[in-house]
Amino acid sequence: MPQPAFDLTFDPAAIEHLILTLGAIGAHSGTGVWRRVYDPEWVAAQALLAEWMGQAGTVVRQDAVGNLWGRVEGTEGGKAVVSGSHIDSQCPGGRYDGALGVIAALVAVKALVAAYGPPKRPMEVLSLCEEEGSRFPTAGFWGSRAITGRIAHGDADRVLDAQGNSIAAAMNSVGLDPGLIPNARRNDLAAFLELHIEQGPVLEDADRSVAVVSAITGIRHTKVTLVGEQNHAGAFPMDLRRDPMAGFAEMAGGLVGHAHRLGRPAVTTIGRIEVWPNAPAIIPRDVSFTLDARHPRADDYAALHQTHHAMMAEIAARRGLALTSEVQFDLPPTPCDPAIIAALTQSAQALGVAFVEMASGAGHDSQQMAAICPVGMVFVRSKDGRSHTPEEFSSLPDIVDGIRVLAGALYRLAY
Amino acid sequence: MPQPAFDLTFDPAAIEHLILTLGAIGAHSGTGVWRRVYDPEWVAAQALLAEWMGQAGTVVRQDAVGNLWGRVEGTEGGKAVVSGSHIDSQCPGGRYDGALGVIAALVAVKALVAAYGPPKRPMEVLSLCEEEGSRFPTAGFWGSRAITGRIAHGDADRVLDAQGNSIAAAMNSVGLDPGLIPNARRNDLAAFLELHIEQGPVLEDADRSVAVVSAITGIRHTKVTLVGEQNHAGAFPMDLRRDPMAGFAEMAGGLVGHAHRLGRPAVTTIGRIEVWPNAPAIIPRDVSFTLDARHPRADDYAALHQTHHAMMAEIAARRGLALTSEVQFDLPPTPCDPAIIAALTQSAQALGVAFVEMASGAGHDSQQMAAICPVGMVFVRSKDGRSHTPEEFSSLPDIVDGIRVLAGALYRLAY
Incomplete structure (x- = not known):
């Protein structure tokens, strides 16, 4: 792809206006947002975006699950180059997680069309629904799963919120027919580019405004249970104990320490623990914990889990503890597409x-x-690495950098 | 003290009859007991013991908190040699924890008087109340605290059960006046000897029926809290984390491992942990845990806590975690009286x-x-080291050994 002449300027004040206007719908906790899929705030936010997409010159439609698409036809037709993210939030979340990626796509596509006219390939702006799973905990990635055909028949009746209402009922309440979910499927996309806040401290630590994402990490959640022997904390000598808390301590130290030694990008977290009977003067009978282990490269991901497995098995056997582990979910690493990485990299360099x-x-x-298509991502620096909180923040200069890089890549891919 | 000629035989079947008859009052879970202080089962059990104490030739009285005393006067008067334990149980507990010590004292005193007539010093059999704190969690050692004058004015109104009823109300319901608690105080005891099940596996491990207790361990419960920084389990690199779970793992390994290296009789247990927010994909903000650390020798007890403190401070500082610790209670080691240890030892040897x-x-x-007086204890082997469960068990031959040793010591001290 030859390096095209490309230059666009973006007005920070106009972008800030969009962020604050969208953030006012479902505003919560001062600078935060409480916007759950199919709730009135979400409906109002999608309606506002539909209006903005129309003003940007795109043809707007809502698909079967409520994802919003704004399309600009391409002079040469073919598959579409898409950019966007989600507008549902944590409860409460911030103004940036997800929403910034929709605004960025909108602003970039509008500026590209205004400056360069219609693209060769179709371009679409996409506002996805229920990425977070904040209303329906088992419905994370609901919008993108509909587009990729990963929602099975009957899922909509089985997915429940905390009050026991189904997502099917929630869809009905906003005029969506769950029976039509298969219609949301797309197989005509050339690329999906997502701008998102980093949600971590790497950019701040490196003193950079943006990142080009090489891969999305593989994530495995394992629930591990250690069963020992419950006994009196005073009357049982150390040498005769089978103490699952002591076993947990050694395992947790080993598992977390291994990721430390591997260094970036390996991460291992033990975030949840349950102990029984959890009393000060009783050697516990059992300890259960969650192991969240991530690596973005397939080989390293497999090696990480193999090391974990061997480490836990050795410690449990040596300490006379019964070990069971259950993989709760396993999302393998997703490499970003080399051509999209190249488009983003060249854009930033240019x-x-x-x-x-x-x-x-x-x-x-x-x-x-x-x-269903090649993907790529741009990260924008997060203040203090924070997200999923009303305090999450990205500065306007950083956001403008991110949008410029995104627009340059869309230009390379669609023009 | 010259070695007196001493020999008594005990009928195992008669002892078993006492254990099973007492255990039938509040029977629970097959072989267990559910007998809480001031409940009808406890009242019935004390009434039965009063009857047995009378049959044993003692003069029976109930004191101001409901402890039951059966007294045999001594021909030379003076302070009394007392033996007993408690009959309240865990919920459910077993037939042996506490109750065996009351039955042992009763059987021993009855046999001594029958064989050798009245002692020189007064002897008393004692059935204490609410050792376990199983009905009123903050009223552990209620009976013995009354005898030693350790219940303050107003305590009876402040001590509540799980339903919010005061122990004062419970006392009233069985005809005891909380205002008279100070009357339970005794200052005329020469010795207190307690036979108890071991509650641990040491005797089983050593293949012995009984132990002479050298000291009762010092126990300190400390609540430790580590505060780090809550962050996203995926987006935060290991090198930038301040993870209190990782800090806990290192501390727990160090604390428990230290007791392992010290060996018997040091024990350290982490039985309870609370994590916030305790979610699989979030690096926790804080971890709180209880540290139960015990040693029966004063110097070693102090050194143990000093080592723990230094270890936790170093780990917390190195990991950037805020450390707070609160001593929830601290019972210093209680050495048994050398003369009582000698009486028990000589008895067993003879x-x-x-x-x-x-x-x-x-x-x-x-x-x-x-x-308020010199103390000593005899332990009887516990099957599998178990207690605080309906499955706790001690064999009749072991129990008879324990009672013979106890009776020989009482003979040495009172005759």
């Missing part, structure tokens, strides 16, 4: 935006979309 | 009962009684 290349340690809609 | 000398890792009424 614009003089200093960037880092890094893997995403969090899951994203792009991971799902990779099932 | 009777040809092979025994071990060991510290008690559990707390006992004797620990309280040590405030």
Whole structure:
């Protein structure tokens, strides 16, 4: 692909206006947002975006699950180059996680069409629904799963919120027919590009505004249970104990320490533990914990889990503890597409935006979309590495850098 | 003290009859007992014991908190030699924890008087109340605390059960006046000897029926809290984390491992942990845990806590975690009285009962009684080291060994 002449300027104040206007719908906790899929706030936010997409010159439609698409036809037709993210939030979340990627796509596509006219390939702006699973915990990536055909018949009746209402009922309440979900399937996409806040401290640590994402990490959640022998904390000598808490301590130290030694991008987290009977003067009978282990490269991902397995088996056997482990979910690593990485990298270099290349340690809609098309992502620096909180923040200069890099890549891919 | 001629035989069947008859009051879960202080089952059990104490030739009285005393006057008067334990149980507990010590004292005193007539010093059989704190969690050692004057004015109104009823109301319901608690105080005791099941596996491991207890362990419960930084389990690199779970793992390994290296009789247990927010994909913000650390020798007890403190401070500082610790209670080690240890040891040797000398890792009424008189204890082997469960069990031959050793010591002290 020859290096085209490309230059666009973006007005920070106009972008800020979009962020604050969208953030006002479902505003919560001062700077936060509480916007759950199919709730009135979500409906109002999608309606506003539909209006903005229309003003940007795109043809707007809502698909069968409520994803919003704004399309610009391409002079040469073919598969579409798509950019977007999600507007549902954590409860409460911030103004940036997801929403910034929809606004970025909207602003970029509008500016491209205004400056360069219709593209060769179709371009679409996409606002996805229920990425977070914040209303329906088992419905994470609902919108992108519909597009990729990963929602099975009957799922909509089985997916429930905390009050026991089905997502099918919630869809009905906003005029969507769950029976039509298969219609949301797309098989005519050339690329999906997602701009997202980093949600971590790597860019801040590296003093860069943006990152080109090389891969989305593989994530495995394992529930591990250690069963020992419950006994009196005073009357049982150390040498005769089979103490699952002591076994847990050695395992947790080994598992987390291994990721430390591997260094970036390996991460291993033990976030949840349950102990029985959990009393100060009783050697516990059992300890259960969750093991969240991530690596963005397939070989390293497999090696990480193999090491974990061997380490836990050895410690449990040596300490006379019964070990069971159950993989709760396993999302293999998703490499970003080399051509999209190249488009983003060339865009940043041509614009003089200093960037880092890094893997995403969090899951994203792009991971799902990779099932049907090449994907790529741009990260924008997060203040203090924070997200999923009203305090999450990205600065306007950083956001403008991200949108410029995204627009340059869309130009390379669609023009 | 010259070695007197001493020999008594005990009928195992008669002892078993007492154990099973007492165990039938509040029987629970097959072989267990559910007998809480001031409940009807406890009242019935004390009434039965009063009858048995009368049959044994003692003069019976109930004190101000409901402890039951059966007294045989001594021909030379003076302070009394007392033996007993408690009959309240865990919920459910077994037939042996506590109750066996009351039955042993009853059987021993009855046999001594029958064989040798009245003692020189007064002897008393004692059935204490609410050692376990199983009905009123903050009223552990209620009976022995009354005898030693450790219940403050107003305590009876402040001590509540799980339903919010005060122990004062419970006392009233069985005809006891909480205002008279100070009357339970005794300052005329020469010795308190308690036979108890071991509650641990040391005797089983050593293949011995009984132990002479050298000291009752010091017990300190500390609540430790580690505060780090809550972050996304995927997006935060290991090198930038301040993860209190990883800090906990290192501390727990170090603390428990230290007791392992010290060996018997040091024990350290982490039985309870609370994590916030305790979610699989979130690096926790804080981890709290309880540290139960015990040693029966004062110097070693102090050194143990000093080592723990230094270890936790170093790990917390190195990992950037805020450390707070709160001592929830601290019962210093209680050495048994050398003269009582000698009486028990000589008794066992004279009777040809092979025994071990060991510290008690559990707390006992004797620990309280040590405030007002010399104390000593005999342990009887526990099957599988178990207690606080309906499955706890001690064999009749072991029980008879224990009672013979106890009776020989009472003979040495009172005759």
